[in-house]
Amino acid sequence: MAATISFSGVTKRYAGGPAGGRAALDNVSFDVAAGEFVYLTGHSGAGKSTVFRLLAAIERPTAGTLLLNAQNVGRMSVAAIPFLRRNLGLVLQDQRLLYDRTVFDNVMLPLAVAGVTPAEGARRVRAALDKVGLLGRERSNPVALSGGEQQRVCIARAIVNRPALLLADEPTATLDAAYADAILELFCAFHAAGTTVLLATHDTSLIARFPGRQIALAQGRVQQ
Amino acid sequence: MSAWAALHRAALADALAHAARTPFASLLSIGALAVALALPLAGSVVVGALSRVAARFDADPQISVFLRREASAKDRQALEKAIRSRPGIKTLKVITKEQALADLQATEGVRDLLAGLPGNPLPDTLIVAPADSTRAAIDALRTELLQLPNVAAVQVDAAWVERLEAFVRTGRLIATGLALMLGVAVVAVSFNTIRLQVLTRARELDVAALFGATRAWLRRPFLYFGALQGLAAGGLSVALVGTFVAILNQGLRAGAAIAEIPDGFATLTLELVLTASLGSAVLGWVGAWLSVREHLTAHSSAPG
Numbered sequence: 001m002a003a004t005i006s007f008s009g010v011t012k013r014y015a016g017g018p019a020g021g022r023a024a025l026d027n028v029s030f031d032v033a034a035g036e037f038v039y040l041t042g043h044s045g046a047g048k049s050t051v052f053r054l055l056a057a058i059e060r061p062t063a064g065t066l067l068l069n070a071q072n073v074g075r076m077s078v079a080a081i082p083f084l085r086r087n088l089g090l091v092l093q094d095q096r097l098l099y100d101r102t103v104f105d106n107v108m109l110p111l112a113v114a115g116v117t118p119a120e121g122a123r124r125v126r127a128a129l130d131k132v133g134l135l136g137r138e139r140s141n142p143v144a145l146s147g148g149e150q151q152r153v154c155i156a157r158a159i160v161n162r163p164a165l166l167l168a169d170e171p172t173a174t175l176d177a178a179y180a181d182a183i184l185e186l187f188c189a190f191h192a193a194g195t196t197v198l199l200a201t202h203d204t205s206l207i208a209r210f211p212g213r214q215i216a217l218a219q220g221r222v223q224q
Numbered sequence: 225m226s227a228w229a230a231l232h233r234a235a236l237a238d239a240l241a242h243a244a245r246t247p248f249a250s251l252l253s254i255g256a257l258a259v260a261l262a263l264p265l266a267g268s269v270v271v272g273a274l275s276r277v278a279a280r281f282d283a284d285p286q287i288s289v290f291l292r293r294e295a296s297a298k299d300r301q302a303l304e305k306a307i308r309s310r311p312g313i314k315t316l317k318v319i320t321k322e323q324a325l326a327d328l329q330a331t332e333g334v335r336d337l338l339a340g341l342p343g344n345p346l347p348d349t350l351i352v353a354p355a356d357s358t359r360a361a362i363d364a365l366r367t368e369l370l371q372l373p374n375v376a377a378v379q380v381d382a383a384w385v386e387r388l389e390a391f392v393r394t395g396r397l398i399a400t401g402l403a404l405m406l407g408v409a410v411v412a413v414s415f416n417t418i419r420l421q422v423l424t425r426a427r428e429l430d431v432a433a434l435f436g437a438t439r440a441w442l443r444r445p446f447l448y449f450g451a452l453q454g455l456a457a458g459g460l461s462v463a464l465v466g467t468f469v470a471i472l473n474q475g476l477r478a479g480a481a482i483a484e485i486p487d488g489f490a491t492l493t494l495e496l497v498l499t500a501s502l503g504s505a506v507l508g509w510v511g512a513w514l515s516v517r518e519h520l521t522a523h524s525s526a527p528g
Contacts, residue, residue, distance in 0.1 A: 056434065079438075086436035096431045112234060113437035115227030157435070 004165055004196045005032040005055065010064035010074075012050050024050040026220040027064070032198055034164070037191045039207055040200040042217035048200040049093060051217075052169045055198075056090055057081045068165075086114055089158035089195075091168035095150055097142045103129070104138040107156045114161070128156040132186060148179035155186060159195075166190060168199045172206060184210045235444035242421060242449060250453065253417050257457030257504070260406045260413075262464045265500050267399035269469055273490040275392045285357050286381040287366060289350040293321075295374040300348045303374055307352060312365065317351040324349065347376060407507055410457070414450045414511025421446065422519045429519070443516045447509055454508020458501035465500075466492050 012025040025047045032038050040048050053059045054066055054073065061074045068084065076084060097106050107128055111121040129135045132152040142150055151171055158166060168187065172180035180203070188210060191197045201207070207214065216223040243250045289307070291300060300318070308316055324346040329335050354365050362380055369378045422429070429442050469490045476490075 058434070082433070082436045082438040082441075085434065090434065092434075096427075096434065098428055098431060100428075109432060110435040113432050113435060113441050115231045117227070117230045161436075 004034045004036075004069060005030075005198065006065075006067040007031075007051075008065050010054065010061045010066050012047075012054060012059065013062045023062070023220050025054075025061075028217070028220070028222050029064075030215050030222055032196065034196055035194060037188070037197045037212045038199070039212050039214045040198060040217065041202065041204070041207070041214050042223075043202055045219075046217040047220040048202075048217055049169055050220075052090075052092070052167055052200065055167055056088060057084055082113075086110065086161055087163055087165070089161065089163035089166040091151075091154050091158045091166070091171050093169040093173065095154050097150060097153060099141065099143050101141075102138065103134065103140050103142060103145070103153050106142060106153055107138075107160050110157060110161050124160055125156075128160040131159065131189075132156045148175050148182065151175060151179075151183055152186070155183070159190065163195070165196045166198070168197070170200055170202070172201065172203060177205075180206060181209065231441065231444070235441075236448050238445035239448035239452060242445070243452070249417075253413060254453060254456045254460060257410055257413055257454070257508075258460035258464060260409050261457060261461035261500060261504055262468075264399050264403035264406055265461055265465045265496060266468055267395065267402055268496055269465060269490050269492055271392055271395040271399050272493070272496075274388060274395065277388065285354065285362060285385070287352040287354065287362065287369065288379045288381065289352060289369055289375055290377045290379070291348040291350070292374050292376045293345075293347050295348060299374045300350075303372060304350060306372055307350065307369070310368070312355050312361065314353040314355040316353075319349045319351065321346045321348050407503070410454060410504060410507040411511040411514070414453060414508040415515045417453065418446050418450055418512040418515040419519070421449070422516055426519070439520055442520060443513065446512045446516045450512025450515075451505045451509040454511075455501055455505035457508070458504030461504070462492065462497050462500050 008029045010025055010028045011023050013023040028047070028051075040051060042048055050059070054061055055068060057073050057076055064074075066073050069087075071084065073084065098109070104122075104125055107125045108121050111124060116124070126135060126138070129138055132155050134149060134152050134156065137145065137149065142153055145153065151174075155168075155171070158168070166187065171187075172183050175183065184206060187197050187199060289303075291303065295303075297320075300320070304316065304318060307313060321344050325338070325344045328346070329338060352365075352369070354362055356362075366378050366380055369375060429437075432442060469492050472490050
């Protein structure tokens with residue numbers, strides 16, 4: 001199967017870091033095929049979040065090539081980036097929910113920026129909230145929800161565009177085991193429906209309960 | 225409804241909602257902008273009125289030749305003949321001292337004043353219109369007329385018109401300069417108002433960018449806000465100046481009994497109204513655009 005994600009020799013060094021110091025990512029190469037469920041593992045500081053920031057074109061690589069659906073993300077024009085992001089389902093470590101808006105409006109955001117009409121958008125938001133089990137909470141403010149529920153709002157926002165690729169950075173980090181399992185079951189369900197999933201976690205017990213291929217990062221390098 | 229229309233409708237609704245959330249701040253900005261815009265607008269109205277007055281007299285300058293008071297009717301006829309025989313005279317009109325007195329006596333209020341005077345204080349006057357209205361020709365004619373017998377004084381009516389024209393030119397320059405400076409002020413005020421909004425919504429902009437918002441989408445509600453604020457300020461300044469013009473015209477009509485002032489002396493032309501409102505909207509838009517651009521360049525989830 002064609003690779004959805006392809007890193008080859010990707011290095012990311014932050015400006016202002018120590019000269020000659022360790023790179024956040026150092027000559028990293030790996031592929032993720034379409035339809036795969038892949039864990040990106042490693043301790044914090046291993047470079048997992050940098051992989052996500054590069055994939056979402058929040059940052060550009062210092063060296064190397066990273067392809068997403070055969071598009072060179074590292075060299076993409078600023079004008080093209082929004083359209084790349086619309087095809088990604090992003091669940092970031094810091095949740096980035098807007099606390100002055102309802103759950104519904106938070107999930108609506110990716111559709112609103114794409115110009116989906118309010119009627120069509122409302123239908124799709126409810127479908128996404130239904131999938132994560134929050135249909136009854138659409139009028140709530142995210143602040144009124146538990147940590148697990150907030151994470152579900154993030155997942156609903158990530159899938160509302162029906163992306164072919166879900167990127168989740170430590171989606172269970174702040175949750176206790178029972179909530180974490182429920183979240184993982186959601187990702188497994190999306191995977192079963194054909195979505196490619198790349199999920200970063202430092203929690204090895206989680207992988208034991210939900211097996212999948214692993215790409216292990218340590219100190220910015222892929223461990224063989 | 226197309227996606228395009230949905231995007232614009234949403235941006236407009238967003239801008240209006242923001243204005244409604246901060247009514248005092250919005251009204252104060254609009255008020256400050258309107259006062260700033262009213263200055264050059266009022267200046268333009270006054271300059272426009274004065275230039276219309278100047279244009280009315282500009283076409284044919286007149287030379288008034290006043291005779292000495294003791295000159296007789298015969299002297300006057302001789303002078304009239306001498307002037308008529310001279311080349312370069314287009315028309316010559318005689319106003320005898322009796323006619324002048326009769327004209328004055330017809331004017332309310334002056335009659336009583338005249339009744340107190342012994343005899344007729346007015347001289348005979350010849351109104352000469354030169355064929356050549358260039359300044360040099362008029363000056364030459366004036367000198368020549370002064371040397372004729374029985375001429376007490378020669379007054380070129382164009383002189384005050386020239387002064388008025390110079391005044392109008394200066395006024396127009398000042399109004400244009402004010403308009404330019406205050407136009408920059410509109411951009412600056414819009415820039416700052418929008419900047420404040422952008423900063424309070426920075427997180428929202430960042431999240432939206434992360435989920436695929438284009439720069440155009442991020443900018444749009446602010447551009448609408450800037451343009452609407454400018455439009456409202458322009459409209460308010462038109463209302464302010466309109467009131468000023470109405471008061472000015474009323475005052476002038478009261479004075480029209482002693483000075484000949486055309487009706488509707490000062491007018492707020494449609495052209496001025498449109499320039500002020502739309503110009504202000506465009507300037508507000510420009511200020512907003514600059515403000516959002518600065519923010520997006522400095523902080524956004526898009527790599528530089």
